[in-house]
Amino acid sequence: MRSTTEYLAAGANRHPSIADWDTSSLLAYGADRNIALWRPQNPHSRGVLSLLAGHTGTVNAVKFVPETQGLLLSGSVDKTLRIWSKDLSTEQYSCIQTLSDHSSSINCIGVSSQPSRIFASGSADATVKIWSFDDQNEATLQQTITVTPKLFPLALALSPLAGAPKSYVLAVAGTKDIIQLYVLDSQQGSQFKLQATLAGHEGWIRSLEFTQERSNPNSDLILSSASQDKYIRLWRIHQGKELPAAAASADPSLGAFLPGKSLSNKAHRFQAQSLDFSATFEALLLGHEDWIYSTKWKAMGDRLQLLSSSADNSLSIWEPDASTGVWVTVTRLGEISAEKGSTTATGSTGGFWTGLWSPSGETVVSLGRTGSWRLWSHDLEQDRWIQGVGVSGHTLPVMGIAWSKEGDYLLSTSTDQTTRLHAKWRRDDQVSWHEMARPQIHGYDLNCIDSLGSSEFVSGADEKLLRVFSEPKAVANLLQKLCGFGGSQIDSMPDAANMPVLGLSNKAIEAIADDEELPAPSHQDRDAIDPASVVHKSTLNLSHPPLEDHLSRHTLWPEIEKLYGHGYEISTLAASRDGSLVATACKASSIDHAVIRIFETKEWHEVKPPLMAHSLTVTRLRFSADDHFLLSVGRDRQWAVFQRVGEGKAEYKLLQQNLKGHSRMILDCAWAPGETRAFATAGREKTVKIWARDGDAGFECRTTITEEAPVTAIDFGDALMSDGKAYLAVGTESGRLRIYTVDIKDDFAVKEIEISYASTYPFPSKPITQLAWKPSKEGDSEAEMELAIASEDSSLRIYSFDDPSVS
Incomplete structure (x- = not known):
């Protein structure tokens, strides 16, 4: 059976380093412990193409390595760095190396914008590690920098030094208000040494990025730093003994922006490859009203633009004024909210966590608090930014x-x-x-x-x-x-x-x-x-x-309507097939609360008395196809079947219960399609059991399917195939999905179907919480079946399968 991915939805993690946009127009971002791949400028708006699984903790940082045909780095709370490589024939990514040298969560990765064989990673263990690639793209550890004074690195920027291309400068910042510059002098060996500490910010620093001032390879480097003090600072790294013009003039009016503070333009001097360099303060960018999370450079020829994203719900594009050279905001995107910080349930306030330029610079995207991406494209004719369709998804299970x-x-x-x-x-x-x-x-x-x-x-x-x-x-x-x-x-x-x-x-x-005018709020x-x-x-x-x-x-x-009655958190609910009844249960540790309440949907009254059978939380309720039976399963290892009392009535009474249905708690259940009365139950002891009855006899176990992990979700397709078989989807705690055919009409023989998935990583990386086959429409001749998969890894997937029995 062939599978096609119809839909992948996963919200992005909130972290300034969470995403990167490759020159091949592919954007990668961390979604829970997965990495989502998306082409924002795809004209077909297909959304997320693939979810890469491998990390065992939340992903914090994602970076493409330039000029490597799709080498991708990711860092995670699981203390590992992973290197992903693209298969050029299939365009699929696979993990080729896992680096486990850090002893705590990895928060940032630094790569050079020019081709280079080194990269850096910063971790909550207060170290920065320097790595280098060999010809097979395998990374080895070259150096460990213990940051002093102790801070947790939150941002890294790496660049070759202009005029000394074999030497590198590394900027490190994080949970203090300073930026440290480490320099690798190729004449002095392969170690980075601390050469300057840049002071001026008054809050944690969340983002750093280098760019060259002009397209000339020997032009100065400009470093942008974004801080929680609501300011962006620009710093200049200049080659030569004499200082750059701005630093030499020391204009006292620069301090007028900030009452009571003067802007320091102390020159920090260092050497590399026998050349003199200086690092000086260049400019202060004012305009954001809340923490600034990220800055990104765009260099178009000799024209520089800077994109900043902030907790004030705005993206700003900055460039220097042609006549004065002062950096000003030329475009502001997003929501410039009047009620700042008012995280209303209906608003998406909470700010933008990162902003990215497309490789061409014609599109920008930003990530908001809700895990969704917004996208703007520049319309040259109208000279304005027009918002387009982004992607969204859940951010929690x-x-x-x-x-x-x-x-x-x-x-x-x-x-x-x-x-x-x-x-x-x-x-x-x-x-x-x-x-x-x-x-x-x-x-x-x-x-x-x-x-x-x-x-x-x-x-x-x-x-x-x-x-x-x-x-x-x-x-x-x-x-x-x-x-x-x-x-x-x-x-x-x-x-x-x-x-x-x-x-x-x-x-x-x-x-x-x-x-129409709105009345003033009271x-x-x-x-x-x-x-x-x-x-x-x-x-x-x-x-x-x-x-x-x-x-x-x-x-x-x-x-x-609101439906009351339960004493604890709602654990499960089910609506009858005709929509006239709702059955519900709540979390329970005693027989008094482990009851099933039924509400009719015409007047929304509860049908009394509630149904009693369980002694612990009921985990799943399911009505049969004709609403004649109600099936319940629970943490007390038992299942119960209730039968409707009379046609069209809302009352049910206990027909049968099995106190030892499974040897551990039962997590899900599903009715088989067709006239045969049969259902399946899924247990924590790694089995699925299929129960059926003959005539008026009780339900008995006919078949047991054994899985390699606890079974957390099952669902039957709602239509029988022509040969009397039904499809049963089974999801486990390890995230595995299997599909079986069950011979409902004969001997309940079970056969696993082999499925060829289009993706390298088709399964969720955490437990599957629920499976749901799309209802089949009467008279619908399409042989395609669609299955929705919900998971604790915050992803929602819809796969379609071709039905081999129909072809």
């Missing part, structure tokens, strides 16, 4: 997924406290998956979700109650326009939704006309609307998937 009843879209929910809606953007002859809405932005970790129909869903979180949401008109119109589905009851829907400043409940609101009104999240009628009239600003503000769904 994805705990629950659910397809809509028709399979048009996929909902995912996560401990990052968001629920996201993913669907296919269809245009001309192109199709690509995107996040189309963010229906729920919450204050609690979200654990489970299920669809109640084409335009409603219910979710459960760590807050003892369930919330039910209904689709607003703004999102329904968007899905109809871009994805080609829905549209039957749009007129009866509310316009949009909005979250009150002090609440967790999304309120339905009317969209306002573009020229501080006494608890339900006051955040002005930033008011929806104008034209806001979601888009010709492309919503951008991050839209997603986090204007695609909320109004909440229509």
Whole structure:
């Protein structure tokens, strides 16, 4: 069976060194413990191409090595550096070396912008290590620098010295307000020695980068440093005994920017290859209102531009004024928020963690607090920056997924406290998956979700109650326009939704006309609307998937109901196939709380009494295809089947329970398709058991599948193949996915299917939390099956498989 990757979604980690953009137009960024590869300028908007797995801790730093045809370096909390190499024939990356010399988390990597065989890594063990490549691109440790005074390096910059190309300068900064310059003099051996300490900043320094002032190889080096003191400083490394003009003149007016402070322009002198060099302060860049996380140079001929990203939600592009030489902001992108630091649930305040230039300099991207990438491209004709479609994804474990009843879209929910809606953007002859809405932005970790129909869903979180949401008109119109589905009851829907400043409940609101004035917000009104999240009628009239600003503000769904009753955090829920019932359970350590509550969805009343069978947390609930049975499994190692009392009634009673279904806790269950009453259970003791009944007899174990790791997720495809077999997907704690055929109609024989994956790293790097086959539509003749995979590594994957039985 062949597999095709339809969709990969993973949010980026928050770290200034988390991403790098290669000259081949490939962008790599750390996503949990994986590395995501993305081509931002791909006209087909395919999103993330691949997720590279290998690290066992969160990735902090990613860097491409220039002029090496795709050599990639990554550093992680797991104390290792990994070197990845691209296979030029398949374009796939694989790890070729792991370096484990650091004794703590690696925070930054320094590579030279010009071709060089050395690179540096900085770690929380307060050391910087220098490495060199041999001809086979294998790295060996050359030197360990113990940084004194002791600081944790957060930023490194490495460059050949102008005029002395065989010698290098390394800038190191981090959890102090100084920058240290280490110089490797090729005439004095292969060791870096401390030659200068640059003072002036008043906060931690988060980013350093060198560039040459002009295209002439002997021109001065300029170093940019970005700090938490809200300033950027530029430093000049000049070759020659005489000082550069700016440092020699020592203009006292330079200090006028900062009351009570004078800017030091002390010259730090050193030698390399018998040449004299000086390092001096060059310029102070003022304009950001919060911490500055990163700076990136762009050199176009002799014209320099600097891109900075800040916690004030802005990206700034700086260049020197032609007449005065003073550095000024020529473009500002992002959200220049009035309420700085007000991390409202609906806003994406929290700042930009990094900004990058494309190799051509025509596009910039930035990473925000929500893990999503924003993208702007420069339009030469209009001479302005236009925002385009970026990529987004969860930033913490994805705990629950659910397809809509028709399979048009996929909902995912996560401990990052968001629920996201993913669907296919269809245009001309192109199709690509995107996040189309963010229906729920919450204050609690979200654990489970299920669809109640084409335009409603219910979710459960760590807050003892369930919330039910209904689709607003703004999102329904968007899905109809871009994805080609829905549209039957749009007129009866509310316009949009909005979250009150002090609440967790999304309120339905009317969209306002573009020229309509807003009432002034009152501080006494608890339900006051955040002005930033008011929806104008034209806001979601888009010709492309919503951008991050839209997603986090204007695609909320109004909440229509809360379901109470449980005493602890919600652990699982299931909606009946016809959407008329919701079954729920909560975390429990006693029989009193390990009950299953059923709510009917017409009046939203609880059906009493609650169902009792378990003594510990119920981990999964599933209704059978005709809603005649309800299956529950739990941490108490048992499963229970409840039977509906009478047709069309909401009452269930216990039919059978197996107190020793597995020898360890049962983590998931699934009903087999077809008329045969059969289901599967997944246990921590690394087995999947298939249970079936004959006639009115009880359910008995017919087959056991053994895996190499605890089984955390299973799901049956909802349609039988022509030969009476069903597909069963099995996911484990190690992240492995296997697909089996189960002979439902005959002897329950199980056979594993061999799958050829297009990717080198097709599996999640942490436990799979849930699997969901896309519902098959009646009369749909397509032989392709789609499987959604949620994982603790914060990734959401959708793979399609060709069905060999149909070909």
